Amino acid sequence: MDGWSAPDARGVQTRTLDVGARATLKGRRLRRNFTRSDGAAATWPSEWTALARDWFAQGATMRWATLLKRAGPARVATAQELLQALLDAGWIALSERREPGGRWVPVQITVPALEACREALGLPNRDHLASDWHTAQAQTFGRAVLTEALHTLQGHAPSLALRRHGWLTALDQWCDQQRSGTRRDFAYFATGLTKGIPDADWRWLAECLDLGALGIDAHTPLLLIHSPQTLIFPHGRLSLGTTPDFHGLTPATLAAARAVAEPVAHYRIIENQTSFEHACRSAAPDEAVIWVPGRPPRWWCDMVGRLLRLSPAPAVIEADPDPYGIAIACEAGALWAAQTLPWSTHNMEAQALDRLPRTRALTELDRQQLDSLLRTPLPASLRDLALAMQARGLKGEQEGLRSRSAENTRA
Numbered sequence: 001m002d003g004w005s006a007p008d009a010r011g012v013q014t015r016t017l018d019v020g021a022r023a024t025l026k027g028r029r030l031r032r033n034f035t036r037s038d039g040a041a042a043t044w045p046s047e048w049t050a051l052a053r054d055w056f057a058q059g060a061t062m063r064w065a066t067l068l069k070r071a072g073p074a075r076v077a078t079a080q081e082l083l084q085a086l087l088d089a090g091w092i093a094l095s096e097r098r099e100p101g102g103r104w105v106p107v108q109i110t111v112p113a114l115e116a117c118r119e120a121l122g123l124p125n126r127d128h129l130a131s132d133w134h135t136a137q138a139q140t141f142g143r144a145v146l147t148e149a150l151h152t153l154q155g156h157a158p159s160l161a162l163r164r165h166g167w168l169t170a171l172d173q174w175c176d177q178q179r180s181g182t183r184r185d186f187a188y189f190a191t192g193l194t195k196g197i198p199d200a201d202w203r204w205l206a207e208c209l210d211l212g213a214l215g216i217d218a219h220t221p222l223l224l225i226h227s228p229q230t231l232i233f234p235h236g237r238l239s240l241g242t243t244p245d246f247h248g249l250t251p252a253t254l255a256a257a258r259a260v261a262e263p264v265a266h267y268r269i270i271e272n273q274t275s276f277e278h279a280c281r282s283a284a285p286d287e288a289v290i291w292v293p294g295r296p297p298r299w300w301c302d303m304v305g306r307l308l309r310l311s312p313a314p315a316v317i318e319a320d321p322d323p324y325g326i327a328i329a330c331e332a333g334a335l336w337a338a339q340t341l342p343w344s345t346h347n348m349e350a351q352a353l354d355r356l357p358r359t360r361a362l363t364e365l366d367r368q369q370l371d372s373l374l375r376t377p378l379p380a381s382l383r384d385l386a387l388a389m390q391a392r393g394l395k396g397e398q399e400g401l402r403s404r405s406a407e408n409t410r411a
Contacts, residue, residue, distance in 0.1 A: 010088045011035055027098045028107070036090035036113060038120045048082045051075060053121050055082075060114040064106035083109070091117050124159055133158035136165045141172045149208040164201055166190070171205075171214055176365050178324045180215035181297030188298060215294065222248035223303045226280035227288035229264060229311060231257040246280045246289070254303050260311035264288045267308075269332050271319040272398040288313075295324070296331050305335050315343040321352045322395035323362070323369035326382050330373075347401045349381045350388035356396035366395060 004013045010033065017028040041049055054070050055062065064083075071079040083106060086092045095108040111117055119125040137154070141147045146168045153161040170190035179185075183202065184194040191197065205211060211218065228241040233256055240247050241262070265286040270276040276291040283289050292300065315336045319325035329345050336343040353359065362370070370390050378386065389395055 007033070011090070012087055029096050029098070029104065030093055031087060031096065032093040033088060033090035036116075038116060040085070040089035040091070041120050044082075044085060047075070047078050048085060049121060051078055051082050052086070053123060056111070056114065056118050056121060056123060060111045061108065062111075063108050067109070126158065129158040129162060133161050133165075136162060139165075141168060143172060143175060145209055145214075146172055149205075152208055164204060167197065167201060167205060171209075174216075175214055177369075178215075178294040178328075179297070180217070180293040180295070182217055182221055182299060183211075185297045185299065186216050220250050221297070221299045222250060223254065223300065224248055224276065224291040225288060226283055227264060228262050228285060229288060230261040232259040232261060233257055237261075240288075244281065245277065246291075249303070251299055251303055254306055257306075257310060260307070263311055264313050266313050267315045269315055269317040270398075271325065271328055275318065275398055292317075292319075292328060292332055295328055296335075301331075301335060304332075305338070308335060308339050308341065312339060312341055314341055316346050317343060317348075318346045318398060319348065320396065320398045321348055321356070321385060321389075321401070322397070323366045323373060323386070323389065325398070326373055326378070326386055327369065329382060330376075330378065333379075345379070345381060347398065348385055350384040352385065352401060353388055353392065353394060353396060355401060359394040359396045362389065362393050362395055 003015045005015070007013050012031050012033045015030045015032075017030060041052065044052075051071055055067055058066075067083075068076065068079055083092075083094070086109070087094050091113075092109040092111055094106060095110070096104040097107045098104050115125045115127045119128075137150070139147075139150065141150070150165060150168055153164055156164075167190060170186070174186060174189055179189065181189075183197075187197045188194045206218075224246050225240060226243075226246040230240065231238040231254070238253075238257075265284070266288075268279060268283070268287055268289045269292050270279055270289060271292050271294065273291055273293075276289065279289045290304065296304075315333065317329045317332055319328040319332075325348065329348060333343040333345075347355075367390070370386055373386055374383070374390070
């Protein structure tokens, strides 16, 4: 290779640059191993890897004085060891200057394959991020407001834009699955962690979107319930039967209850809020009526689970005769099954489709949800409903069944 020495024992080659007379001992040289080992970092001590990540967060060309400053006084020896390791691994080209006395000192490093080296260190490959972001920008969501929010990310760093694109994708799925809940519920849905979304990203989401309209509530959630029960606290009681319609209980309120008096014959769980409100006003004296806000959020499951432990009783669940209604019934019913309590459904059998005044055609998402449900063990009535919907390509709403029932009553 023109101007380069033969490799030394470490595989490093040297090219002299601008060397003066031997008597002056002045000059510069460039050193490099042309065989890069991407797996070298796997054997490095953790302190080398941590420092390399600090260094490689910068550009492809870095002065040695700057790298030493980033290392700090406590890591000077580590910096010198890492410099040699990077050179041996073929990750850098090292520019050196000869000082009086003949000693060569580092001046600057260049990283010819910066993104590949960053990836080997567990850092994002920015070339890949830019490509991924270019692809993501062309996406159109099922909801125009999400697509509009995506457009606000143009001009941002690809890593930030892609992360926020992920929240929009999760929001689209959240709405498709008819979910609702708190910000922590959504964060858990999107990341598996209740605090998995950074505060800055929450602020961006709130600026771009009406989160409440998308089923995400920033405020304390309320369990809406009509019941004859009385909650007993260490220093008082709360009778839920004192109003003609319903109460809203916070998680803290129910968590503070130590017992429940006036047991009920059963819990009636209703998805449609209008149907819930009508049911509260016509409830039997010994039944509790609870609203489930779509797919049961974590807070709802926690609260209802605690209520069942304090006052166990069977459940009758009423949700839309559609694929997500079946999912809602199964997820809510799992709370009763977990405590070996019986649960059943109402107006969710196959024949319910015949009683609907109006039906709608299944969407592709509905069909996917049905396929997923039918691969799981379902109660017989819900399996029959799923098969009937699949065969007829139709679904309906719970409110339609209530309206038809009211008409029959008046007749």
